[in-house]
Amino acid sequence: MAVLVTGGAGYIGSHMVWKLLDEGEEVVVVDRLSTGFDWALPAEVELVVADIADQEVIEEVIRRRKVDAIVHFAGSIIVPESVADPLSYYLNNTVKSRSLIESAVRGGVENFIFSSTAAVYGSAEQNPVPETAPLLPESPYGTSKLMTELMLRDTAAAHDFHFTALRYFNVSGADPKMRTGQSTKGATHLIKVASETATGKRPYMEVYGTDYPTPDGTCVRDYIHVWDLAGAHHLALKRLRQGGENLIANCGYGIGYSVNEVIEAVKRVVGHDFEVRVGGRRAGDAVSIVANSDRAKSELGWVPELDNLDKIVSHALEWEEILKRKNN
Numbered sequence: 001m002a003v004l005v006t007g008g009a010g011y012i013g014s015h016m017v018w019k020l021l022d023e024g025e026e027v028v029v030v031d032r033l034s035t036g037f038d039w040a041l042p043a044e045v046e047l048v049v050a051d052i053a054d055q056e057v058i059e060e061v062i063r064r065r066k067v068d069a070i071v072h073f074a075g076s077i078i079v080p081e082s083v084a085d086p087l088s089y090y091l092n093n094t095v096k097s098r099s100l101i102e103s104a105v106r107g108g109v110e111n112f113i114f115s116s117t118a119a120v121y122g123s124a125e126q127n128p129v130p131e132t133a134p135l136l137p138e139s140p141y142g143t144s145k146l147m148t149e150l151m152l153r154d155t156a157a158a159h160d161f162h163f164t165a166l167r168y169f170n171v172s173g174a175d176p177k178m179r180t181g182q183s184t185k186g187a188t189h190l191i192k193v194a195s196e197t198a199t200g201k202r203p204y205m206e207v208y209g210t211d212y213p214t215p216d217g218t219c220v221r222d223y224i225h226v227w228d229l230a231g232a233h234h235l236a237l238k239r240l241r242q243g244g245e246n247l248i249a250n251c252g253y254g255i256g257y258s259v260n261e262v263i264e265a266v267k268r269v270v271g272h273d274f275e276v277r278v279g280g281r282r283a284g285d286a287v288s289i290v291a292n293s294d295r296a297k298s299e300l301g302w303v304p305e306l307d308n309l310d311k312i313v314s315h316a317l318e319w320e321e322i323l324k325r326k327n328n
């Protein structure tokens, strides 16, 4: 019996794979390596280099490895890119997820965990935002993920199929044991970009917009440590296997930090200054979004252990130094 991790060579997926191995699970990864890296995976894990929409390959993997659960990370993830090229986001995130879900149903895989996102809420009116808040995505990325949640809901109503959709807030940091981290080339995520600047990979960074209706004029987000997020997925897997009901749950810490506050934290932890320029607003950015994760705590028994911005930043910086040595 194995867990199929799609997008397992990517940032969050590779943490999940290490977590599953730590928990004694059998794992198989399907990843087309568009943004992921084979070296992010433990040597003993089978990597099938394929697209999630290749149903022949997926269904062969499900049969051969006796897959009982799919954890679906594969997708396209950059909010402004989705504004510029919406159809590629609807293809990779929505259409190809449909194909994967169909393969799961055909292959008799009853347990499915999906990477959803805070972007399904848009700029929340109520912060911290509960799962019951209005779903008003402000980017094609958010809409592409919401459509997949709806497909999962309808598929679960019609088939022997159960799902958990975890709506992640801003995922950051690296495996505390430094076996993997965020290695994405040309990354756009704030803590990654600031860590690259702090370690000399970039000459400077920009703050996208200082005229938002927030205390310091920059956008506010809820930054969650990737290892706590992997832990939430493992709890979700155990719960589904025990017959748990379908679930949609936020994963964040309930604390909002502005872009300026995050940059200050990176400067504080690294111990020196770096150049930060003020730029214009970025397309598709929500103003402020912070999680109410009570449901993940009560339904999954999730207890965050790394909910500290400086710890997140220090792990991100440590990984950046490792990447420098790898020439990545």
Ligand SMILES: NC(=O)c1ccc[n+]([C@@H]2O[C@H](COP(=O)([O-])OP(=O)(O)OC[C@H]3O[C@@H](n4cnc5c(N)ncnc54)[C@H](O)[C@@H]3O)[C@@H](O)[C@H]2O)c1
Pocket (backbone or CB within 6 Å): 006, 007, 008, 009, 010, 011, 012, 013, 030, 031, 032, 033, 034, 035, 036, 037, 050, 051, 052, 053, 072, 073, 074, 075, 076, 077, 092, 096, 115, 116, 117, 118, 167, 168, 169, 170, 171, 172, 184
């Ligand atoms: N990083 C965040 O802050 C964040 C927040 C909310 C949700 N998410 C979701 O988490 C998931 C993982 O994000 P990540 O940050 O690890 O991104 P990532 O780009 O590092 O990982 C995505 C992986 O999926 C693979 N992939 C993409 N399309 C594929 C396809 N069609 N077939 C096979 N493989 C494919 C890529 O090669 C890559 O390894 C995504 O679904 C993303 O939307 C991420």
Ligand SMILES: O=c1ccn([C@@H]2O[C@H](COP(=O)(O)OP(=O)(O)O[C@H]3O[C@H](CO)[C@@H](O)[C@H](O)[C@H]3O)[C@@H](O)[C@H]2O)c(=O)[nH]1
Pocket (backbone or CB within 6 Å): 077, 078, 079, 116, 117, 118, 119, 168, 169, 170, 171, 188, 189, 190, 191, 193, 205, 206, 207, 208, 209, 219, 220, 221, 259, 282, 285
């Ligand atoms: O160089 C940079 C990078 C980012 N930002 C700002 O920092 C904030 C956070 O941006 P980023 O780290 O790119 O995350 P989001 O755009 O909030 O989106 C992330 O978080 C979402 C969940 O909230 C996920 O769904 C997405 O996949 C993931 O990209 C935003 O206000 C950006 O404008 C900057 O000012 N400068």
